[in-house]
Amino acid sequence: MESPVTVFTQIPDFLDYLGSDLATTIAKTTALANLDLNPKFPFLCSRHYADLIKKANDPAALLCEILPTKDELKKVDGFVDDPVGDLPAGKSDCVIQKYDQRALIVSTATCGARCRFCFRKNYPFQNTPDVARQVSHWLNTHTDVWEVILSGGDPLTLGPGAFRELIEAIAMHPSVTTLRIHTRLPVMHPDLVMQHFELLRELPARFSCVLVSHVDHADELDEESATVFAQLRFSGWTLLNQSVLLRGISDDAAKLNALCRKLFEQGVLPYYLHQLDHANGVAHFEVSDDEARKLIAEIRTKLPGYLVPKLVREIAGEKSKTPI
Numbered sequence: 306m307e308s309p310v311t312v313f314t315q316i317p318d319f320l321d322y323l324g325s326d327l328a329t330t331i332a333k334t335t336a337l338a339n340l341d342l343n344p345k346f347p348f349l350c351s352r353h354y355a356d357l358i359k360k361a362n363d364p365a366a367l368l369c370e371i372l373p374t375k376d377e378l379k380k381v382d383g384f385v386d387d388p389v390g391d392l393p394a395g396k397s398d399c400v401i402q403k404y405d406q407r408a409l410i411v412s413t414a415t416c417g418a419r420c421r422f423c424f425r426k427n428y429p430f431q432n433t434p435d436v437a438r439q440v441s442h443w444l445n446t447h448t449d450v451w452e453v454i455l456s457g458g459d460p461l462t463l464g465p466g467a468f469r470e471l472i473e474a475i476a477m478h479p480s481v482t483t484l485r486i487h488t489r490l491p492v493m494h495p496d497l498v499m500q501h502f503e504l505l506r507e508l509p510a511r512f513s514c515v516l517v518s519h520v521d522h523a524d525e526l527d528e529e530s531a532t533v534f535a536q537l538r539f540s541g542w543t544l545l546n547q548s549v550l551l552r553g554i555s556d557d558a559a560k561l562n563a564l565c566r567k568l569f570e571q572g573v574l575p576y577y578l579h580q581l582d583h584a585n586g587v588a589h590f591e592v593s594d595d596e597a598r599k600l601i602a603e604i605r606t607k608l609p610g611y612l613v614p615k616l617v618r619e620i621a622g623e624k625s626k627t628p629i
């Protein structure tokens with residue numbers, strides 16, 4: 306499938322682009338490794354995200370999200386390749402069904418960056434050439450499914466032709482009334498969201514449409530993400546955000562507070578704060594449940610209730626997310 310993502314794939318090029326002062330200072334102060342050590346999940350970062358890092362108040366936090374470190378190679382008990390039970394819930398190469406009457410489509414392996422804490426960093430993506438046909442075929446025999454969730458990878462990295470084909474395949478099934486898209490593109494590659502805009506604007510006439518952005522730090526939000534969210538909101542999309550609680554990135558009440566407020570300024574409601582999924586290679590991002598509860602209690606004293614996200618964990622095999 307065609308994908309117009311523009312990215313850095315080489316860490317030295319990326320650090321050069323950041324500028325030697327910033328890169329050197331960050332590398333020294335945070336002990337981040339200038340090495341790409343995991344061939345199965347190599348470094349990747351969009352130019353837009355690199356620009357966000359350059360203008361961030363807290364550049365080390367954003368850099369931690371995407372720059373590989375030696376910690377990823379540590380084997381830690383309880384951390385596994387499929388932490389949320391995607392594989393046993395697989396119905397085809399690209400359809401996962403964990404919950405009644407809802408289905409998730411692994412629409413692509415491509416992302417705007419490779420987040421080092423990704424729960425699918427060890428997922429055996431199939432690079433299925435006929436996702437639209439497979440999805441349509443599966444929906445033919447699952448007429449109780451009313452919500453289809455596009456996931457990945459990042460579904461909005463699909464080229465316009467492939468994205469339209471997938472949406473049209475889903476829209477052929479009248480039982481599907483809700484379309485949900487999970488994406489980090491509004492902060493990774495906002496121009497790629499805009500390339501789909503004509504189609505995204507048409508969709509609320511056919512479906513109830515929900516976009517769940519994955520934003521973990523206030524510095525990821527800028528005027529470009531604000532434009533994307535504003536256009537979607539005015540077109541009738543419901544905008545929610547889910548974050549992952551991450552050591553060194555968002556494990557601070559002031560940072561969470563700033564994220565929730567800035568999301569709302571851009572028309573997005575904070576919805577879930579996820580405890581880290583225990584994928585191999587992410588243990589260094591872990592924040593304990595006790596610490597997480599304290600953080601939520603603290604932001605609850607600073608924010609109106611509608612801006613306090615639900616603290617949850619996904620447990621493989623459970624029929625819903627588990628509140629903490």
Ligand code: SF4
Pocket residue numbers: 415416417418419420422423424425426457458459489519
């Ligand atoms: S954008 Fe999402 S799927 Fe892609 S690497 Fe980041 S967390 Fe994983």
